[in-house]
Amino acid sequence: MKIIFAISFFIFQPFLLYAQYFDLREGNNKYLAGDYDEAKRRYDKIITETDKLEDKKEAIFNSGNALYRMNKFDDAEADYRKIAENNTFDPTLRADAFYNIGNSYFTRAKALQGEQKANLLKDAIKHYKESLKLNPNDLQAKQNLELAKAILKQEEDKNQGNNKNDKQDQNKNKNDKNQNKDDKQNDKNNQDQKNNKDKQENQQNQNQQNQNNQDNQNKPKDQQQEQQGKQGEAQISKADAEKLLDALKQDEKQMLKKYLMKKSNQTKYDKDW
Numbered sequence: 001m002k003i004i005f006a007i008s009f010f011i012f013q014p015f016l017l018y019a020q021y022f023d024l025r026e027g028n029n030k031y032l033a034g035d036y037d038e039a040k041r042r043y044d045k046i047i048t049e050t051d052k053l054e055d056k057k058e059a060i061f062n063s064g065n066a067l068y069r070m071n072k073f074d075d076a077e078a079d080y081r082k083i084a085e086n087n088t089f090d091p092t093l094r095a096d097a098f099y100n101i102g103n104s105y106f107t108r109a110k111a112l113q114g115e116q117k118a119n120l121l122k123d124a125i126k127h128y129k130e131s132l133k134l135n136p137n138d139l140q141a142k143q144n145l146e147l148a149k150a151i152l153k154q155e156e157d158k159n160q161g162n163n164k165n166d167k168q169d170q171n172k173n174k175n176d177k178n179q180n181k182d183d184k185q186n187d188k189n190n191q192d193q194k195n196n197k198d199k200q201e202n203q204q205n206q207n208q209q210n211q212n213n214q215d216n217q218n219k220p221k222d223q224q225q226e227q228q229g230k231q232g233e234a235q236i237s238k239a240d241a242e243k244l245l246d247a248l249k250q251d252e253k254q255m256l257k258k259y260l261m262k263k264s265n266q267t268k269y270d271k272d273w
Contacts, residue, residue, distance in 0.1 A: 001065055001068065001100055001103065002096035002097075002099055002100060019049075020046050020049075020050065020055070020056075020059075023042045023043075023045050023046050023059075024042070024043070024046060024058060024059060024062075026042050027039045027040075027041075027042030027043045027046075027059070027062060027066075028062065030042060031062065031065065031066055031069075036066040036067075036069045036070050037066075037070070039062070039066045040063060040066040040067065040070075043059045043060075043062050043063040043066065044059075044063065046059035047059050047060060047063065053082075053086070054088070054089075057083060057089060057093070060079050060082050060083060061079070061080070061083050061093070061096075061097065063079045064076045064077070064078075064079030064080045064083075064097075064100065065100070067079065068100065068103075068104060073104040073107070073108055076100070076104055077101050077104055080097040080098075080100050080101045080104075081097070081101070083097040084097035084098045084101065084130070091134040091135065092134070092135050094134050095130075095131045095132075095133075095134035095135035095138060095141070096131070096135075098127050098128075098130040098131035098134065099127070099128065099131040099138065099140070099141050099144075101127040102123075102124045102125070102126075102127035102128040102130075102131060102141075102144065102145075102148075103124070103144070105120045105121070105123040105124035105127065106120075106121070106124040106144065106148055108120050109121045109124065109151075113155075114155075114159060115159070117155055118152060118155050118156060118159070121148050121151060121152040121155065122152065124144075124148045125145060125148045125149060125152065128141050128144055128145040128148065129145065132145065
């Protein structure tokens with residue numbers, strides 16, 4: 001965190017500027033003592049009572065610092081931007097404001113994971129770069145920029161690995177579905193083949209029966225009567241009866257199958273991350 005304690009003092013406004021000096025000094029003392037609420041109150045008094053932006057830029061900047069310390073990052077960023085985006089201010093002061101905005105994104109990214117963390121790191125990198133445009137010799141900004149880039153790369157590599165695993169799982173599920181589809185098709189083909197075989201056997205039996213009937217019809221009348229007498233006396237064999245019963249049961253089974261279907265002080269982040 002870059003902290004500005006500079007005090008503006010103009011001889012033609014002695015009383016007002018003396019009050020500002022006193023409030024800014026007291027605000028800074030409270031800030032250093034860790035009493036950020038009271039520090040913010042002192043800074044706000046200067047901001048409210050002073051018209052010219054130039055005369056209260058230090059109070060605005062330090063108000064952002066107090067808000068940062070209270071983890072009110074959005075409000076802190078709003079104060080910093082009043083400094084960072086004002087082209088009339090000193091480039092070094094603006095660079096420090098951009099740096100602190102970068103730190104606010106960096107700190108918030110620490111508690112997150114995945115895409116949210118990556119997006120905040122990208123915002124931090126963006127503002128560190130803006131800071132370095134205005135103050136290329138800022139070592140802290142350079143170090144935090146490189147650190148943010150390294151952490152972003154780690155996060156993107158991790159997310160890419162997770163996406164790859166998800167894709168592999170999707171492909172496995174797709175293959176399993178295709179295998180199930182193939183198994184069902186094979187079962188259907190096997191069933192069709194069995195049904196065709198049964199039909200062929202039944203047709204052969206029927207043809208044989210028809211042939212027997214034709215043979216009987218072609219025999220002389222006395223032979224036909226003799227044969228009919230033998231058939232009337234003969235009983236169906238046990239083997240044929242069992243075979244017929246099995247065939248009926250199998251047909252029943254076949255039929256059923258169809259229906260059972262960032263850090264806010266002046267140190268780098270390398271010790272915290």
